[in-house]
Amino acid sequence: MLDYESVMKLALERGFYFPSCEVYADAQAGFWEYGPSGVSLKNKFLELWRRELIRRDGMLEIDGSQIMSKSVFEASGHLGNFADPIIKCMKCNATFRADRTIAELTQIEIPESADLEEFDNAISENNIKCPKCKGDFEKTKNFNMMFKVGIGPEDEEAYLRPETCQSIFVDFPRLYKTMRGKLPLGIAQVGKSFRNEIAPRQSLLRLREFYQAEIEVFCNPSKLSEMEKFSEIQDVTIRIQTDADPVSMTCKEAVETGIVPNKFVAYYLGILTEFYEKTGIDISKSRFRKLGDKEKAFYAEVAFDFEVETTIGWLELVACNYRSDYDLSNHEKKSKQKFEIMDGDDKVLPHVFEISMGIDRSLYTILEHSLEDDKEHERLVLGLKPYLAPMHIGILSLVKKDGLKEKADEIYVEIKRKCDAFLDHSGAIGRRYRRLDEIGAPFAVTVDHQTLEDETVTIRNRDSMEQNRIKISELDSIVISSIAYP
RNA sequence: GCGGAGUUAGUUUAGUCUGGUAUGACGUCAGCUUCCCAAGCUGAAGGCCGCGGGUUCAAAUCCCGCACUCCGCACCA
Numbered sequence: 123m124l125d126y127e128s129v130m131k132l133a134l135e136r137g138f139y140f141p142s143c144e145v146y147a148d149a150q151a152g153f154w155e156y157g158p159s160g161v162s163l164k165n166k167f168l169e170l171w172r173r174e175l176i177r178r179d180g181m182l183e184i185d186g187s188q189i190m191s192k193s194v195f196e197a198s199g200h201l202g203n204f205a206d207p208i209i210k211c212m213k214c215n216a217t218f219r220a221d222r223t224i225a226e227l228t229q230i231e232i233p234e235s236a237d238l239e240e241f242d243n244a245i246s247e248n249n250i251k252c253p254k255c256k257g258d259f260e261k262t263k264n265f266n267m268m269f270k271v272g273i274g275p276e277d278e279e280a281y282l283r284p285e286t287c288q289s290i291f292v293d294f295p296r297l298y299k300t301m302r303g304k305l306p307l308g309i310a311q312v313g314k315s316f317r318n319e320i321a322p323r324q325s326l327l328r329l330r331e332f333y334q335a336e337i338e339v340f341c342n343p344s345k346l347s348e349m350e351k352f353s354e355i356q357d358v359t360i361r362i363q364t365d366a367d368p369v370s371m372t373c374k375e376a377v378e379t380g381i382v383p384n385k386f387v388a389y390y391l392g393i394l395t396e397f398y399e400k401t402g403i404d405i406s407k408s409r410f411r412k413l414g415d416k417e418k419a420f421y422a423e424v425a426f427d428f429e430v431e432t433t434i435g436w437l438e439l440v441a442c443n444y445r446s447d448y449d450l451s452n453h454e455k456k457s458k459q460k461f462e463i464m465d466g467d468d469k470v471l472p473h474v475f476e477i478s479m480g481i482d483r484s485l486y487t488i489l490e491h492s493l494e495d496d497k498e499h500e501r502l503v504l505g506l507k508p509y510l511a512p513m514h515i516g517i518l519s520l521v522k523k524d525g526l527k528e529k530a531d532e533i534y535v536e537i538k539r540k541c542d543a544f545l546d547h548s549g550a551i552g553r554r555y556r557r558l559d560e561i562g563a564p565f566a567v568t569v570d571h572q573t574l575e576d577e578t579v580t581i582r583n584r585d586s587m588e589q590n591r592i593k594i595s596e597l598d599s600i601v602i603s604s605i606a607y608p
Numbered sequence: 609g610c611g612g613a614g615u616u617a618g619u620u621u622a623g624u625c626u627g628g629u630a631u632g633a634c635g636u637c638a639g640c641u642u643c644c645c646a647a648g649c650u651g652a653a654g655g656c657c658g659c660g661g662g663u664u665c666a667a668a669u670c671c672c673g674c675a676c677u678c679c680g681c682a683c684c685a
Binding site: 127134200254324521 | 609610611618619620635636637638642643644645646647658659660674675676677678679681682683684685
């Protein structure tokens, strides 16, 4: 496992990701783009996500719009009430959260949703000065992390979504009716979200425009312990941290000891662990961290962050929040539409358990956990699971002449629509193998002189560097079975 | 947003103090050679030296502003 800088270098050199608009001086911070290798990895990661979570659990997937109306965020609480009150020092320009600074210096607790005047009054009454330079503060302002956009010629107010899940809540009544929904019902979405971070940093780890894969499981709150599927994962080991160090336990034990509140939540922590295990992330370096009341998002009743240890510390990859009926009841009130549904004989407003995954951070972590410096063979190897590799196979001619190039071309044309194949004729063969190792291609096929005699090629394994001679006619089935999803 | 350190080719880097438009390595491309693990030889392409302004006969180099990257603080609903 190598460090952040090594992953960054690989990303820039091999087309995984790089800064957006980099040829222009006015490029903004916090925007990065995926190159060909990055897109390929991302697509395969998402296919695995669909297999391991969406299809496994019979969820529905939607694709909502990124720009959403003001009402959505009034109802969700992202606008108005939940903007952060901030104060800025007139002397040194340092910015602070008004509520927290006042509480720290005077013990006076003002809720963050209070009128801005209340903060200003508290500041002047208690003679609060900048903790850094003792300067005076400007008036309290609201800072909202959402990007506002103007729609149409009248610039009507709308917002880029700060999380993908609001579409799922808003669409729930229609989806439940038309898709013949039954609780518990998972609805999922992959897409971009936008947050106006004050200080974006560390490339993919804190972006202003980022990918989320979110799942909202709608459930009947009175049936959280009736989870038949629980038996599928009851013996899966998860790592949970409540206060001290993370502890490994089975999902069953987690429920029995009350560390996880019910079978319903434990089931999803279990399948999420199984999913991440298949991405190649080292699960022994992971934990579900139970969040305290102060850390939880405003909508969460119970929250576990799935975090993974990397060379730059623990990274939050997934937020698992029990959002209760917070979202549906607020949308019901605001829209005056019905969100209640029938579950058997019960009329219920479903509760929601959310599995909100950060895709970019997950991809970074997969890269970091997969990248090895193989000093013995003087090579960098990206030891990705074969089904996640940006390129599955390299087709190489040992030398260009004697018809070997043409033979390799033939094999490439035959296979390129069946998997991600890469054709390479130029340079020393060892160099070409190493190039493939760096983007994690699990196989390299080499056409040599014997190929022309008996229609066989050698196939090289990325990890062992061993080569076997196989018939060209067997190539398809060998490769395709090796790169299949588990 | 605050403080600090940086920014030179795809990557990495010399040169900045002491002004005269840039060095090496790796990588890339073409050819030769070799013919299964980054070998060698020859050649080539690739630089608004982060951006803008100032000083100067002359700026990668000195000065100012800005942007970006990294680290720490704050923030992350």
